[in-house]
Amino acid sequence: MSEKTGGELPRTLELLWGRSGRRARGPAQALSLDRIVTTAIAIADTEGLAALSMARLAERLGCATMSLYRHVANKHELWTFMLDAAPGPPPKIAPRPADWRAELHRWAVELTGVYRRHPWILQMTAAGTPPLDPGQLAWLDAGLRALGGTALRPREKMSVLLLVLHYVRGDTQLSTNDPGAAPGQDDPEGRPYGELLARLIDERFPALTEALNDGVFDEADTEDPSADFTFGLDRILDGVEKLVLDRGAHPAAG
Amino acid sequence: MSEKTGGELPRTLELLWGRSGRRARGPAQALSLDRIVTTAIAIADTEGLAALSMARLAERLGCATMSLYRHVANKHELWTFMLDAAPGPPPKIAPRPADWRAELHRWAVELTGVYRRHPWILQMTAAGTPPLDPGQLAWLDAGLRALGGTALRPREKMSVLLLVLHYVRGDTQLSTNDPGAAPGQDDPEGRPYGELLARLIDERFPALTEALNDGVFDEADTEDPSADFTFGLDRILDGVEKLVLDRGAHPAAG
DNA sequence: ACGCTCGGCGTATGCCCTACGCAGTAACCG
DNA sequence: CGGTTACTGCGTAGGGCATACGCCGAGCGT
Secondary structure: OOOOOOOOOOHHHHHHOOOOOOOOOOOOOOOOHHHHHHHHHHHHHHHOHHHOOHHHHHHHHOOOHHHHHHOOOOHHHHHHHHHHHOOOOOOOOOOOOOOHHHHHHHHHHHHHHHHHHOOHHHHHHHHOOOOOOHHHHHHHHHHHHHOOOOOOOHHHHHHHHHHHHHHHHHHHHHHOOOOOOOOOOOOOOOOOHHHHHHHHOOOOOHHHHHHHHOOOOOOOOOOOOOHHHHHHHHHHHHHHHHHHHHHHHOOOOO | OOOOOOOOOOHHHHHHOOOOOOOOOOOOOOOOHHHHHHHHHHHHHHHOHHHOOHHHHHHHHOOOHHHHHHOOOOHHHHHHHHHHHOOOOOOOOOOOOOOHHHHHHHHHHHHHHHHHHOOHHHHHHHHOOOOOOHHHHHHHHHHHHHOOOOOOOHHHHHHHHHHHHHHHHHHHHHHOOOOOOOOOOOOOOOOOHHHHHHHHOOOOOHHHHHHHHOOOOOOOOOOOOOHHHHHHHHHHHHHHHHHHHHHHHOOOOO
């Protein structure tokens, strides 16, 4: 491959893509980037993102706080590494699957599992910059592959995938109760949401009142907890299917 | 209306719903909750959520830091008040509009404006608890009203609205560059995303490579910056429309 | 006029991230 | 084999953060 144009890549990207030159001059390192990132993920998983401080992390690793900074430039870089490592490999999807709908559905469901196992990902990525690490990009690539067999235009494929991604993220965020996320929670969430809502809203919220009376916020009567997720996902895929059929009749024009 | 069952509401909810008993014993208050919340929103809007500290806020208000705590229990409660006040009134939507699709579209577009004006909302609500304040509930009610004329089941209406909400939030988050969000940014985002991506991905990312070569990540060739948003929204509404027509033929069966 | 209540604020504590510099170690080189 | 050098671990310190606690003074109710 030819050398790409431009200057040097930032240190963080070099490390993420494994282009760091290994050197061995000083003592054998008792710490490693992998061990740091893995332990950081474990803390965030079990105790919430707010409990992940450099001091706590060092304590868990049995080293001094400042030792971490030999391997990680700052906390933001640690977060970047966590976002790269936590998702794990995406589902294997053929480049141009015949049944794009089943594959995209599978991709969405598996991604739900990622966010459920690591709810802090949704808090980290709220800051906004699009991903540049191989971990997240592999998931993006897998999702795009699901649409590879369709006649959608390239930009349409990306928009569709982002649409599904946004839905997965939003639904998981709403259905996940991250216990250690907000330590100063004074809202007693012990009472169910519908009960609190019933005591607050009045006739100025007619649509909410109607939904409340229809038992929308009651949690007991749901047979399958993922039923709501599947419902919304099917609506999205219905809309996409309409477009795919449309583009299939008239081949992509640009 | 009859008194609802249960004990007392938490202080935060009492204040949000304007049920706080006014008292006047001590000196006239130079500070007010409204002034505090308004100024906090102004700081978050212009300098980012990370720049909003109690000390900065007090400095802007010309008072001592600890004075704020006479009006706000803690910073989390301040966030709650900000989330209530920032959205402003939702668009007026009739209880059972004839053209639900146009109304829901309007709702989504206006909500986009809210998130664009106050990007920090997306960072705050990443913590997860569903809203209990009148400000956010008014938006929810307005969105539900748009679907009031359809034959969708109650739970389906809510799912559809949340689907649109998730998409609006996700799309706005991706298209917004909050400058003051992450102060420790070492990724030089001066270079465009597509250029960085081109230097990183290889043949292990075939779908991304294809998208890149097709110019999906080039930013110059877009005629309308909101075209991508409208595209995804239309796909959602297509899928919902299919369901609405289906439910219209066979009236809701519970 | 007195006392009670309440709003404003100064001080202090404990946590956080991290800049800086020192010491020890092991590969490399002559 | 001894010096050089690069690299790892870490102790200290500084600035920022949220906030617990208690004091002061102002004004309303009696």
